[in-house]
Amino acid sequence: MKDYLTKAYAFDGRVRLYAARTTNLVHEAQKIHQLWPTSAAALGRLLTGSIIMGAMYKDDQELTIRVESNGPIEGMVTTTNAKGQVRGYVGNPKLFFKNNTGGIHLPQAIGEGKIHVTKDVKVRDYFTSTSAIQTGEIAEDLAYYFTVSEQIPSAVALGEKINPDNTIELAGGFILQRMPGCPEETIELIEKRLKKLKPVSQMLEEDYTPEAMIDAITKGDHQILHTLDLSYYCDCNKEKFERGLLSLGKKQLEKLKHDDKEIETACHFCGTKYHFDEAAIDELIKEIS
Numbered sequence: 591m592k593d594y595l596t597k598a599y600a601f602d603g604r605v606r607l608y609a610a611r612t613t614n615l616v617h618e619a620q621k622i623h624q625l626w627p628t629s630a631a632a633l634g635r636l637l638t639g640s641i642i643m644g645a646m647y648k649d650d651q652e653l654t655i656r657v658e659s660n661g662p663i664e665g666m667v668t669t670t671n672a673k674g675q676v677r678g679y680v681g682n683p684k685l686f687f688k689n690n691t692g693g694i695h696l697p698q699a700i701g702e703g704k705i706h707v708t709k710d711v712k713v714r715d716y717f718t719s720t721s722a723i724q725t726g727e728i729a730e731d732l733a734y735y736f737t738v739s740e741q742i743p744s745a746v747a748l749g750e751k752i753n754p755d756n757t758i759e760l761a762g763g764f765i766l767q768r769m770p771g772c773p774e775e776t777i778e779l780i781e782k783r784l785k786k787l788k789p790v791s792q793m794l795e796e797d798y799t800p801e802a803m804i805d806a807i808t809k810g811d812h813q814i815l816h817t818l819d820l821s822y823y824c825d826c827n828k829e830k831f832e833r834g835l836l837s838l839g840k841k842q843l844e845k846l847k848h849d850d851k852e853i854e855t856a857c858h859f860c861g862t863k864y865h866f867d868e869a870a871i872d873e874l875i876k877e878i879s
């Protein structure tokens with residue numbers, strides 16, 4: 591099944607629902623960063639949560655989420671847009687903690703700290719809101735962010751299944767948001783349905799499409815708005831890295847050239863390496879002068 595997201599209005603238009611299957615893009619992230627299971631699950635959930643949040647924005651707007659915490663994961667970053675593209679990386683790719691039922695134990699990996707959400711709406715400055723990590727399971731932490739920082743009561747569920755060989759087998763999730771004026775009985779009904787809902791990992795295993803996930807919550811009381819194809823995507827290029835090197839200044843570049851003769855940089859998000867030999871560094875120095 592391809593990775594895609596479905597957006598729907600539900601419960602008489604009082605609720606917004608986004609559901610996504612993200613297996614391929616999380617698998618891609620695991621391959622790029624050589625992630626062990628716990629690191630893969632942590633980054634996978636953040637990538638899935640991010641890409642769903644990105645779908646709430648407009649075309650050229652970008653959303654960056656930073657997890658800054660004291661756990662051995664050593665932080666995570668994701669960047670996404672409204673076109674269904676996401677990229678990310680994790681501080682420590684080699685974590686594998688199990689809980690007492692043999693599942694992946696994320697809280698131990700994440701620890702305590704903060705989630706920073708930065709919106710680049712391409713008109714003015716960036717907007718960053720910060721909220722405290724609640725459980726380290728990522729889904730609850732994003733739900734808390736929405737409820738506290740954006741004042742949008744939200745339920746977030748994210749999950750994955752990992753193959754015996756430690757590769758990501760399945761990934762996905764959903765975000766449910768209540769609109770202002772949602773009646774009390776609807777709120778109660780939603781809470782009841784969410785309590786009875788199968789875990790995301792089980793729905794994925796049973797081949798639920800995003801539409802089926804939505805239907806499991808709404809029991810048919812929804813209207814599909816649109817779907818969006820999702821992918822792992824990095825837009826880095828040599829010019830970006832040139833700008834980064836230029837920002838170091840002439841002195842620093844001359845020192846790098848003297849010490850190393852060449853510079854090799856790698857993109858954090860996709861691993862692409864960019865090589866600058868002596869002549870290329872000279873060009874940069876000339877550009878500054």
Ligand SMILES: [Zn+2]
Nearest residue numbers: 824826857860
């Ligand atoms: Zn890149």
